[in-house]
Amino acid sequence: MEQVNILIIGAGVIGLAIARELSEEFVDVVLVEKEETFGRHTSSRNSEVLHSGIYYPEGSLKAQLCVNGIQEIYKFAKENNVPFKNCGKLIVANNKEELFILEELKINGEKNSVIGLEIINESECKKIESQIKAKYALKVPSTGIIDSHSLMQKLESEAENNGAFIVYEMEVISIDASDEGYFANFANGDVFEAKTIINCAGLFSDKIADMVGINIERENLKLHWCKGEYYKSSKIKDINHLIYPVPDPNGVFLGIHLTINLQGEVRFGPNAYYVDELNYEMDEAYKSQFLKAIKKYINIDEENLQLDDCGIRAKLQKEGGEFRDFYIKEESEKGFPNFINCIGIESPGLTCCLTIAKEVRKLI
Ligand SMILES: Cc1cc2nc3c(=O)[nH]c(=O)nc-3n(C[C@H](O)[C@H](O)[C@H](O)COP(=O)(O)OP(=O)(O)OC[C@H]3O[C@@H](n4cnc5c(N)ncnc54)[C@H](O)[C@@H]3O)c2cc1C
Incomplete structure (x- = not known):
């Protein structure tokens, strides 16, 4: 059994950005991904637009993280030679x-x-x-476009340079709470004990929350x-x-x-x-x-x-339903301390990846 400090589930753009951010400060940060490489789902199947933040309700996380996120991402792209264009x-x-x-x-x-x-x-x-x-x-x-593959590649290499471990072909199939944290059980039989878990499993993030014991129907967290x-x-x-x-x-x-x-x-x-x-x-x-x-x-x-x-x-918005914001939360209130959920990270999630990572850092 491996013991890790912070276990991040899902190597889309959100998990990669969080791995980069947290590995600057913490040791033993491990990012696990079920596919053979990063970004095989939503993060490589989108419009690659850097959104300005005009659409979202005032005060929502989507508005705040997007307006700051686009500036952060332009800066990051410039400094790291990630191709982008501020085309408007x-x-x-x-x-x-x-x-x-x-x-x-x-x-x-x-x-x-x-x-x-x-x-x-x-x-x-x-x-x-x-x-x-x-x-x-x-x-x-302010709107622009970015090469999302290059962005993810850069986030991956920076996270690894900071000392984070990224392990592919590792599918989390169940999670058990323990006194010290959590046991994550993988499809290949491996078990990791982690003090903190960060759920960035994209389309499956509600399933990961369900695995730890959160009632996603009752909490209105079904995707x-x-x-x-x-x-x-x-x-x-x-x-x-x-x-x-x-x-x-x-x-x-x-x-x-x-x-x-x-x-x-x-x-x-x-x-x-x-x-x-x-x-x-x-x-x-x-x-x-x-x-x-x-x-x-x-x-x-x-x-x-x-x-x-x-x-x-x-x-998170169901068919015919109301606007739903990003759900980014540490779950002590639900009885799961040091378990952080990122659920419903739809558009403008790509634009917000760096500011979502900062938001998660504040929750640790
Ligand atoms: C059609 C479309 C257009 C969009 N256009 C834009 C846009 O122009 N601009 C913008 O800002 N945003 C856009 N978005 C939103 C943006 O793409 C997403 O917000 C962002 O990619 C979400 O990233 P993620 O890391 O949360 O999810 P993902 O990229 O899906 O990553 C989640 C990862 O978790 C892994 N995973 C799942 N379950 C497990 C498990 N049990 N064990 C291990 N790993 C697991 C998956 O394999 C996956 O790699 C668009 C989205 C769509 C669908």
């Missing part, structure tokens, strides 16, 4: 009702301390994005999986900003948007629909939904849209 984004509106939503978003963003927000008209929009159809647009200059698919188009070129429609009124997702990657290639998505199984297969069932949404802001023909990829969101 336009949220487009094509009628008065949508303009009203833009105005509300601008007010919300300003409450959250997002700077530089500006509503521009059709001709100003045409000057900066000639292919985009928009009567109005909310300009969000709802929500799939998002992407299409790509090599036909559309020379776009400079990310282009978003006004967000979904139910707050489930931000609308099928156009992103560019660091090579300038164009992708559309993700859409959003709740699913019961972890299945990354895709078909073209939603192609007409994509075309309808995209054509509102850019002209495109069906043959120029190809299926690309998909991801699954770990949402």
Whole structure:
């Protein structure tokens, strides 16, 4: 049996950022991951957008951690040669009702301390994005994109340089509380005794909480999986900003948007629909939904849209349910001291990885 000080479960971008942060201060930090390498799930299946923080309710963890997180991540990327681009984004509106939503978003963003927000008209929009159809647009200059694989690679190497151990192909299958802490039992028969456990298991973080004995139904911590698919188009070129429609009124997702990657290639998505199984297969069932949404802001023909990829969101918000914030908590109150849960780390989790890590450090 291994004895460790801090055991982190899950090597997505959140677990890696936490391993880096904690290994600066603590010894015997071990990160375990069930897959053969980092980021095989949500952290490599997303839009790679660094969000500004305009969407989230004032005072929410999502707002606070995002507004600070984007600045931290730009700084980290610059200092560590992680490719990124502060390209900015336009949220487009094509009628008065949508303009009203833009105005509300601008007010919300300003409450959250997002700077530089500006509503521009059709001709100003045409000057900066000639292919985009928009009567109005909310300009969000702080938004950007990042190479998420390079980011995770850097977080992994920094954590290891600080002395953290990262062990792949180690699946936690059960957890027992002990007087000194916790026993984590692995699928290969290994057992680790840990004083502190940090649960960053993404889509499975509710299952890990359940393993230690937290009643996830009663505590309202059950995750709802929500799939998002992407299409790509090599036909559309020379776009400079990310282009978003006004967000979904139910707050489930931000609308099928156009992103560019660091090579300038164009992708559309993700859409959003709740699913019961972890299945990354895709078909073209939603192609007409994509075309309808995209054509509102850019002209495109069906043959120029190809299926690309998909991801699954770990949402605390159930279908038809209210906004839910990130759940980042030390669980002494529930009878599990030194057990820290990170549950419901959906978007903007990538943007917030460094500030979530700082938040967790405060809980130790
Ligand atoms: C479609 C989509 C688009 C998104 N777009 C953006 C965006 O543009 N910007 C943004 O900021 N955020 C975005 N997000 C959110 C962002 O991707 C996530 O918040 C972030 O990646 C979550 O990281 P994570 O480490 O919590 O989860 P994950 O990356 O899923 O990592 C969890 C890890 O835990 C491991 N694990 C699970 N169970 C066990 C176990 N029992 N034992 C050991 N290991 C285990 C898994 O294998 C996995 O590697 C998007 C998400 C989706 C789905």
